[in-house]
Amino acid sequence: MHKPDLAIVLVRPQLGENIGACARAMFNFGFDDLRIVSPRDGWPNPKAVANAAHADCVIENAKIFDTVNDALADREFIYATSARQRILKKEVISSKKLQVVPSRSAVIFGPENNGLRNEEASLAHQLITIPVNLKCPSMNIASSVAIICYQLSHCQIIDKQSLELATHDELSIFLEKLEHDLSESGFFFIETKKQMMLQNIRTIFTRIDHLSSQDVRTLHAILRALKKNVI
Amino acid sequence: MHKPDLAIVLVRPQLGENIGACARAMFNFGFDDLRIVSPRDGWPNPKAVANAAHADCVIENAKIFDTVNDALADREFIYATSARQRILKKEVISSKKLQVVPSRSAVIFGPENNGLRNEEASLAHQLITIPVNLKCPSMNIASSVAIICYQLSHCQIIDKQSLELATHDELSIFLEKLEHDLSESGFFFIETKKQMMLQNIRTIFTRIDHLSSQDVRTLHAILRALKKNVI
Numbered sequence: 001m002h003k004p005d006l007a008i009v010l011v012r013p014q015l016g017e018n019i020g021a022c023a024r025a026m027f028n029f030g031f032d033d034l035r036i037v038s039p040r041d042g043w044p045n046p047k048a049v050a051n052a053a054h055a056d057c058v059i060e061n062a063k064i065f066d067t068v069n070d071a072l073a074d075r076e077f078i079y080a081t082s083a084r085q086r087i088l089k090k091e092v093i094s095s096k097k098l099q100v101v102p103s104r105s106a107v108i109f110g111p112e113n114n115g116l117r118n119e120e121a122s123l124a125h126q127l128i129t130i131p132v133n134l135k136c137p138s139m140n141i142a143s144s145v146a147i148i149c150y151q152l153s154h155c156q157i158i159d160k161q162s163l164e165l166a167t168h169d170e171l172s173i174f175l176e177k178l179e180h181d182l183s184e185s186g187f188f189f190i191e192t193k194k195q196m197m198l199q200n201i202r203t204i205f206t207r208i209d210h211l212s213s214q215d216v217r218t219l220h221a222i223l224r225a226l227k228k229n230v231i
Numbered sequence: 232m233h234k235p236d237l238a239i240v241l242v243r244p245q246l247g248e249n250i251g252a253c254a255r256a257m258f259n260f261g262f263d264d265l266r267i268v269s270p271r272d273g274w275p276n277p278k279a280v281a282n283a284a285h286a287d288c289v290i291e292n293a294k295i296f297d298t299v300n301d302a303l304a305d306r307e308f309i310y311a312t313s314a315r316q317r318i319l320k321k322e323v324i325s326s327k328k329l330q331v332v333p334s335r336s337a338v339i340f341g342p343e344n345n346g347l348r349n350e351e352a353s354l355a356h357q358l359i360t361i362p363v364n365l366k367c368p369s370m371n372i373a374s375s376v377a378i379i380c381y382q383l384s385h386c387q388i389i390d391k392q393s394l395e396l397a398t399h400d401e402l403s404i405f406l407e408k409l410e411h412d413l414s415e416s417g418f419f420f421i422e423t424k425k426q427m428m429l430q431n432i433r434t435i436f437t438r439i440d441h442l443s444s445q446d447v448r449t450l451h452a453i454l455r456a457l458k459k460n461v462i
Contacts, residue, residue: 025374030364054367096385130381133261136285143256143377146370150361150378154327 004157007033007106008145009071011120014040014112020051020059021142022109027055029149034062035071035106068108068120073169077102078206080116080124081109081144083137090203092127095148101155102165107148112141122199123168125206166216174216174223175202181227235388238264238337239376240302242351245271245343251282251290252373253340258286260380265293266302271342299339299351304400308333309437311347311355312340312375314368320434323358326379332386333396338379343372353430354399356437397447405447405454406433412458 008026013019013036023034032055039045043064052059065071072078082092108124110116121127130147132139139147179198188194208215239257244250244267254265263286270276274295283290296302303309313323339355341347352358361378363370370378410429419425439446 021371021374024367024371027367028363028370028374030366053371054369131385132259135261136255136258138285139259139377140252140255140284140373142371143252143259143374146374146377147381150381154362 003030003153004101004105004155005033005103006031006101006149006152007035007071007075008149009035009037009068009106009108010039010141011037011068011108011116012040012111013109013141016041016045016047017051018112018141019045019048019062020053020055021140022145023048023052023058023062024055025142025146026149027052027058028146029153031149031153032058032061034058035065036062037065037068037071039064040111068123069168069172072106072108072123073167073172074104075106075168076104076165077106077126078124078168079105079107079126079128080121081107081148082121082127082129083115083132083139090122090124090127090207092129095128095130095151098128098151098155100158101152102158104167106168107152109141109144119195119199119202122202123206164212164214166211166213170213170216171205171211174219175205177220178223181223234261234384235332235336235386236264236334237262237332237380237383238266238302238306239380240266240268240299240337240339241270241372242268242299242302242339242347243271243342244340244372247272247276247278248282249343249372250276250279250293251284251286252371253376254279254283254289254293255286256373256377257380258283258289259377260384262380262384263289263292265289266296266337267293268296268299268302270295299354300399300403303337303339303354304398304403305335306337306399307335307396308337308357309355309399310336310338310357310359311352312338312379313352313358313360314346314363314370320431321353321355321358321438323360326359326361326382329359329382329386331389332383333389335398338383340372340375350426350430350433353433354437395443395445397442397444401444401447402436402442405450406436408451409454412454 008031010019010022019039026034048059049056108116130139130144182188188197239262241250241253250270257265279290280287339347361370361375413419419428
């Protein structure tokens, strides 16, 4: 069966054993693109290899990144897993409802203790939630990875390449530019609200459906034009 | 959401950590009836409690049995999980296809190293297989439990009580009687083939759809009648 080009991104994972178990769960469903952001106990981690069983190749080929942004650079569609209600204005979809998945996607998972930070989850186009028992909602990270990969491995793949979708990196560069220009213009005059405002702005732009590379070029052009007016 | 009355049966599990992780995965999807057959490291096992996280109540209430038969006594429908092809003539269903589940069911899982023995799997009415990558088919037991519970927690429940289905115990008693009578009559004259022949017989009777308590009483009557003829 043809599988989507899917990266699993573990953000600040804590235990090597869990990283190994995640690699095994991914590979059980045919996924082998593991990306790890700032693993707590450094890298390589012998406990990850030991717990990966027959998925040691996934651990050996895992890519390590300093930031979530870097790990997502080449991805066109990003899911974030989330156990709890968030204040983000983003579509939350039950894992059970996932029937189609864009190619060149990523699913990001937060650390074992706290999950993803809001600013990390805000990088995603869509939040996925696994429908769990409210008396025991906290899942083992490898079980979550197993369920998401189980669900996605049988999804229909939408290849959006023909649409020339913007990569995460292209949008990020635009958002950084926008943030910089807004900062210079005094937009964030209440410093304590800056993070929340930035998160809201990012959430607006990641909600644009089918945003293409050309669209991002247009956004850059708009930004340049507006700045000229100000000056 | 109403959940099926489902027992998870771990047969000869090896690591306490895994038993704990299975309890957590079950309880994540609202199931709390854990039955353990001959745990390798005895019971209670502090490692199981430690790894159960917020599902420690499932570990505390787990029931321990000496045999798989005992663990299944009150169940009306039994699934066995199986990663590998088996010689049993039983329906094998992909977990993805599970849409309805009878109430008073059980799912049995084998030990981490070898899975269920054929004679254990032959106790089931249906084999479930999780569709995995053939390059890495061996799943962590807690991930398997998580996926099966995830799938079953959203199934439609068939309540077969009105049909007065035979329990596992009722059928077992009949099969033991049959085995005893066949032994006495010299049916198993090639001793080395006895196990295989018994397994085939058991498989035939567990394949009877909607076998009721009344049906089992009829089978007993047939057996008694046939014996009278012989004598």
